[in-house]
Amino acid sequence: MIQCSGITKSFTDKKVLSGISFDIPDGQIFGLLGPSGAGKTTLIKILTGQLSFDDGSAMILQRNVRHLSGEDRKKIGIMMDQFGVYERLSCYDNLKIYAEIYGVPKERIMETLKLVGLEDSAKKPASSLSKGMLVRLQLARVFMISPDVIFLDEPTTGLDPVTQKQIHRIIMDKKKHGCTIFLTTHNMEEAAKLCDTVALLNEGVIVDRGAPEEICRRFNHQKKIVLHLKTGEDVELPHSKESADKIRELMEKESIETIHSSEPTLETVFLELTGRKLEEED
C-alpha cells in the first residue's frame, strides 16, 4: 500500500530525511515515532505529494507519489497537525464543503459526525469547539470520504486521556474496516497500543523498526522478572532455572502479589538508540 525506498530530503543546507525505507501492507497501522523536528511531518508531506524530495522513490496505492492524480488523492485522507477548519462555519458546513468537493452524498455528513461523536454539535460554529472536538472534526473530514489510506499527524497531541481514548477507538474502528493508517506520534504508549509496526525516527534517520513488542523484546538486555510480594517487597530474578524454582516456591506459599517482566518500553529503546527522549522537555 505504501512503499518508501531511500527517501532523502534537504532544506537548503540541512538534511531532514536520509535514506528512509519501509513498506506498509494493506490494513495496517504504521507508527512513525520521533521527537519534534525529527522529520515526521516532512515525510507525510512527501508521501502525500505535497512536497518534492531529492532522492529515492515513494509509492502509494501502487502510484508514484510524484504523479498522484485527482482520483488517487480521493483515496487518501490527511489530517495534519494544524486544524485547518473554518472557524465561523458550523461543523456541518465544514464537512459539507469537502462532501461537495469529493462528491460524497450529504447523508454521509451526519453519519460521520455521529461516528466521531459530534452529532449534537453539528450546528455549532467550529470556533466554539474544544481542542478535542476540533481534532474529531478533522477526523470526520478525513473519514467522510472513506479513504483507503489515512495519514494522521500527531492526532492526540495535547489532548486529555479521555479524548485520546475516544480517538484511539475511532482509529481502531477504521482499521477494522480495512484502512491503512500512517500515524506519527511522540507518544510511545499510543504507538504501542495502536500500531502493528513502528519506525523510530531520529534526526531524519530510521534507527529501528518492527512490531512494538518485537522491538521491546529485542532491547530486553536485562532479562529479569520482578516479583512484587504481598509483604510489599520487590524481588528481581534473572531468567534461569533457579529463578523458576524460586517463583514456584513463592507461589506455593501464596506470597506473590504481581509478576512483572522487565522489557523496556519504546521510550527507553529510543533513549538507548539515540540518547534522546521521544517527548523532550522544552
Place this chain on the structure above:
Amino acid sequence: MNNILVIFKKQIIDTFKNKSILLQVILYPVITLVMEALVRPEGMPAHYYTKMFSAMYVGMTPLISMTSIIAEEKEKNTLRVLLMSNVKPWQYLTGIGAYVWVIFMFGTGVMATAIEPAHIPFYLLIMGLSAIVSIAIGACVGINAKNQMSATSQGSMVMLMLSFLPMLAMFNDGIAKVANFVYTQHVRAMLDEMSFSALKLDGAIIVAVNTILAVALFIAAYRKKGLE
C-alpha cells in the same frame, strides 16, 4: 467547475459571519446613499458623492476583501487542506475572485440607485471591469503576505494609494499627474462623464496597462510563492 462553485458557496455562507468583509461591502454604498440624500450644498455637481465614492470603493473593497480572505485561509491552514483535497490553485482563486466580484457588484448595484437609470449600464460596466484589476492586485498582496497582519498592512498601503489618489488629484496638480497613471483616476474621470462617449483612448490604455501589470504581478507572485 464544481470546485469553483464549492469555494464560491463557502464564501457566500461565510459572508454574514465575516463582519470585516461585510463591512467592506456595505460601508461605501451606505455612506453614498446617506450623503446623496442628506448633504446637497448648492452648486454641487449631480451625483458628486456617488462618483467620488465609487472610485474609492473600486480601489478598496475588492482589493482588501481578496487580500484578507487569502491571508486568513493561509494563516488558518484551511487553504492547504483545500489544496490537499484536489482543489487546484486556479480553481480556488477563481472561486474567491468570483465571490468578491459578485459581492462588490451587489454593493455597486446599491450605489447605482443614486444615479439616473439611463446611466446605470455604463456605471456597472466601468465598475465591474475595474473591479477585476483590483481583485488581481488583491490576489497579489494575499499571495505575498505571510499572515493576516502583514496582509492588512501591505493591502492598506496599496488600497490607500488606489482609492484616495483620485480624490487628492482634485486638489493638487502634482498628485494629479501621478494619478493619471492609475486606473482608479480614469475610472473617476469616466464616471464624471457617465457616458459611453466618455470612453477615451488614453483612459482605456491606462486601464489596460494597469490590468496587464496587475495580472503580470499576480503571475510573478504566484510563481514565486504559490499558495502555501
